[in-house]
Amino acid sequence: MNMKVRLTLASLSGMLWFGYGSPKVMDYIQQQRSLGVDAASVDNVQDRLTEDTGDVDEELAEMINTLSELKVKEEERLSAMMALVERGAITAAQAGLNDLPPPRYRMDHRFFEPLVPELTAMVMETYGYAVAPLAEIAGPPPPGERSDHLGILLSLVHHRLLSDEHAAQILQGSFDMNALQAKRMAIEIALRKAITEEDNEDSGL
Amino acid sequence: MLGAVLFLWPMPAEISEKIWGDRFDAWTTLWLIEHLGDRISTWNWTPETTEILYPLGYNLWSFGHIALQMIGGAMVAIGIPLVVTYNLLLIFAIGTSGLGAHALGRELTQSHLAGVVAGVTFATTPYLYAEARAGCIELVFAGLLPLYACTLVRLMRKPDWRRFGWATACLAIIGPFNWYYTLFAGVLALGFVAWQLIEIGPQFRHPSSATRRRGIGMLLGSLVLAGVLNTPLILEARRETPSRPSISAELFSSATIFDEIQAISDGSTPIEELTEDTLKQVDAIQVHFNSTSLGSLIDARFVANPLNSTPGRLAYLVGLFSLFAAGRRTWGWLAIAVGATVLSLGPYLNVSGALTLNSEATHWPLPYYWAHENIPFFSKAYRPYRLSVIVSTSLAAMGAIGAAAALRSGVVRVPAVWVTLLVVLGFSQPHWTGEKPGNQPLADARIEPIYTVLAALEPGAVIELPLHYQPISTANARSQYVQTKHKHPILNSNQLIRWPDLLRFQEFVTSNSALHTFVNLSRTKPPYVVDAGDITALGELGFRWVVAHKQVPADAIELTGDMAHADLLGPSAWALLEQMFGAPVLDDGNSVVWDMHEATGERIEIKASIAEPISLDLDSFPDNLPLVLKNGQKIPLFEGHATRFTAWVKPITEASTGDLHLRIEDDGVVRELELPLLSGHWRYVSIPIESQGNTRLSLVGRGEKLLHFELVAASVIP
Numbered sequence: 001m002n003m004k005v006r007l008t009l010a011s012l013s014g015m016l017w018f019g020y021g022s023p024k025v026m027d028y029i030q031q032q033r034s035l036g037v038d039a040a041s042v043d044n045v046q047d048r049l050t051e052d053t054g055d056v057d058e059e060l061a062e063m064i065n066t067l068s069e070l071k072v073k074e075e076e077r078l079s080a081m082m083a084l085v086e087r088g089a090i091t092a093a094q095a096g097l098n099d100l101p102p103p104r105y106r107m108d109h110r111f112f113e114p115l116v117p118e119l120t121a122m123v124m125e126t127y128g129y130a131v132a133p134l135a136e137i138a139g140p141p142p143p144g145e146r147s148d149h150l151g152i153l154l155s156l157v158h159h160r161l162l163s164d165e166h167a168a169q170i171l172q173g174s175f176d177m178n179a180l181q182a183k184r185m186a187i188e189i190a191l192r193k194a195i196t197e198e199d200n201e202d203s204g205l
Numbered sequence: 206m207l208g209a210v211l212f213l214w215p216m217p218a219e220i221s222e223k224i225w226g227d228r229f230d231a232w233t234t235l236w237l238i239e240h241l242g243d244r245i246s247t248w249n250w251t252p253e254t255t256e257i258l259y260p261l262g263y264n265l266w267s268f269g270h271i272a273l274q275m276i277g278g279a280m281v282a283i284g285i286p287l288v289v290t291y292n293l294l295l296i297f298a299i300g301t302s303g304l305g306a307h308a309l310g311r312e313l314t315q316s317h318l319a320g321v322v323a324g325v326t327f328a329t330t331p332y333l334y335a336e337a338r339a340g341c342i343e344l345v346f347a348g349l350l351p352l353y354a355c356t357l358v359r360l361m362r363k364p365d366w367r368r369f370g371w372a373t374a375c376l377a378i379i380g381p382f383n384w385y386y387t388l389f390a391g392v393l394a395l396g397f398v399a400w401q402l403i404e405i406g407p408q409f410r411h412p413s414s415a416t417r418r419r420g421i422g423m424l425l426g427s428l429v430l431a432g433v434l435n436t437p438l439i440l441e442a443r444r445e446t447p448s449r450p451s452i453s454a455e456l457f458s459s460a461t462i463f464d465e466i467q468a469i470s471d472g473s474t475p476i477e478e479l480t481e482d483t484l485k486q487v488d489a490i491q492v493h494f495n496s497t498s499l500g501s502l503i504d505a506r507f508v509a510n511p512l513n514s515t516p517g518r519l520a521y522l523v524g525l526f527s528l529f530a531a532g533r534r535t536w537g538w539l540a541i542a543v544g545a546t547v548l549s550l551g552p553y554l555n556v557s558g559a560l561t562l563n564s565e566a567t568h569w570p571l572p573y574y575w576a577h578e579n580i581p582f583f584s585k586a587y588r589p590y591r592l593s594v595i596v597s598t599s600l601a602a603m604g605a606i607g608a609a610a611a612l613r614s615g616v617v618r619v620p621a622v623w624v625t626l627l628v629v630l631g632f633s634q635p636h637w638t639g640e641k642p643g644n645q646p647l648a649d650a651r652i653e654p655i656y657t658v659l660a661a662l663e664p665g666a667v668i669e670l671p672l673h674y675q676p677i678s679t680a681n682a683r684s685q686y687v688q689t690k691h692k693h694p695i696l697n698s699n700q701l702i703r704w705p706d707l708l709r710f711q712e713f714v715t716s717n718s719a720l721h722t723f724v725n726l727s728r729t730k731p732p733y734v735v736d737a738g739d740i741t742a743l744g745e746l747g748f749r750w751v752v753a754h755k756q757v758p759a760d761a762i763e764l765t766g767d768m769a770h771a772d773l774l775g776p777s778a779w780a781l782l783e784q785m786f787g788a789p790v791l792d793d794g795n796s797v798v799w800d801m802h803e804a805t806g807e808r809i810e811i812k813a814s815i816a817e818p819i820s821l822d823l824d825s826f827p828d829n830l831p832l833v834l835k836n837g838q839k840i841p842l843f844e845g846h847a848t849r850f851t852a853w854v855k856p857i858t859e860a861s862t863g864d865l866h867l868r869i870e871d872d873g874v875v876r877e878l879e880l881p882l883l884s885g886h887w888r889y890v891s892i893p894i895e896s897q898g899n900t901r902l903s904l905v906g907r908g909e910k911l912l913h914f915e916l917v918a919a920s921v922i923p
Contacts, residue, residue, distance in 0.1 A: 010529035128835035
């Protein structure tokens, strides 16, 4: 192999790795990291308790009920925010999803939907701090992932497709969602602690 | 050196006023340089000082490596300003790192251009840059490592006593500059010997291998001799890390242990609860936190955080090109690079850089674990990511060999242009690639004028509030730095990361109710109880001045997030200090100094918080997300009876006093008062309401632009 071929191969390998391989692997690692977390959330703890043939601790059951209620309330807040948006605006927002800036606020993603603080910040940065009551809406949001809905809301704000009044309502909704998640975090941490202690007792530690 | 200037730009443009530096090492190093300058001027060589950690004292050997700082001390002693000295040392460290690697490359190839490739590859790694940003100048001064590799190559090629002497001297001199690098040089040398032995293979006893056999023997001899020469210093420098506790998978994977250690590391665990065992756990877990993650290696971006740093994409690309260009001539260096990379991963594979390891990872200990637990002294290298400097050395050597091969092939036309391009590309990396850390703000190293006034006051030791037992905030680190201006001894120390020193500090402060109350005063709620006799006792020990701050530098840097909250004293703390010491002797609006001789001499007791906290919609956001106000927009704060409003406020965008107002509505009268704002700083706000009835308080934006700001500890005093 002559030097020209060697240098060409080196260039191609470098470009292939840093242009394609490395970003792909990093995406995969980040994805696994977000999936691999093991919070004592309502989903995995409920499964464990139903597998347990013994009596369910009343306090734990109460915590799990509260977690379920909080999760439903979060969904309802998202429904209320999405109800403000007309179909046409959603289509425009979806078209502008690629223009969104990368997330800036790091939160504990075991408990917090990472796009909520992004939404809060973006509403305030675009429309300033103005809040207005957000109507109660029972029931889940339209079909789709929660992150998709929040992405649409972010895009609406980023492209200034909301009226000042709707922006103020969405800011209120994002505050509410985050407060609900903060409550959920407190309960989940307590739940995890309780379960860890229970496991330790079972193992005789 | 011009490359180093470009690399560290814009620091050279503001060389006398600003530094690259985080909350810990840079300020501590500044203090040490100044202190050594004083020692040189007064020819005082006692190892103990009571300038910090007064009256307990601190042993300067605990800093471990002080040779570079001693050079800085000499520069200060001849009149070069402290901050200029520090910054010049940093430029010098990057420049000499390049020169050291150039010498290695030149020795390997007899080509200056190839030497330049090695120099650029080594000196422009994210690792060196990140250490420069963190203020670890002794780690940036890494040129001795490739220079040592150069002496090994020379010794192996022609083993004579002169070359033996150079190799020994080079290794022996690394120690006083940096003990880590002494160990790493040893690892590099052993890797080099292993490579030679493998290459000789069964021919070891053959007469044709005589030169190599002699080279290997002399190399090992030089290792031993350098070790012997360093022995007296090693015994003293061991104070830096007196003993390293064992590491375990359980320690690195337990969320409970992590939470406990985190609480100690951020100084929020009550000081009386610290024990030798828990502090050793804190030491042990550093091994995990300081290990390179697989993600960082794969990403290899140009970053500002040393813990995520690697040799970087440029060095890897240079290595790759050389591997293709020079083939098996690079294999030996490649093997050393791969070995050191594996060691830099630490005791267990951390794929994503998670703070706690998952259970799968803990089943498979890596070679570092074995080395840490079994090889004497290896545990001193308890920050595995730093082993990447060996990788950089090897990649630089490969770079020179590859460049020489390419240049000699005649394929590369006008080689000087290509090498110049590489130089520009390498040294300009902080400004265009990765996190572009060169675009981030520098730290202001100017010392507040009140310390000049404090210097002129009568002798007496100083206590800066709040006291912290861990290096958690910029303000805490600066309390040691500003000692270089006022020159009074201080109780505060940024050096309590060594557990024996911390336990001495713990015993001292917990024996006095005033000092015990001062520890973490910002984050500790009442009751506060200070016995009259304890204040008197402090005076008898030589303490005189107490300093507290109404303006605190913001702290939002990459390493561990914003910890300035730990320095923000609340209304109950201010009330305590006023009750203890009466009127301050100095108050410039930003800082306050009390004289202990003016203490009321009575027992002080604040049973409960004097203020009611105000809750905000953003309180539930753990990451301090800023509030944003347009001109005329307002945030309702409080409605009820209040005599005073207090808070800490920090503008995030450029702002000045007048951009944010406190709106007070009572009895149909509306008033607006300006809040003092200073960009890059937290400011304490304490505004009397002067109203008898029901009052409504809100914040109103009055700036022309959107105002981004943070508000913490907002409260009213009923």
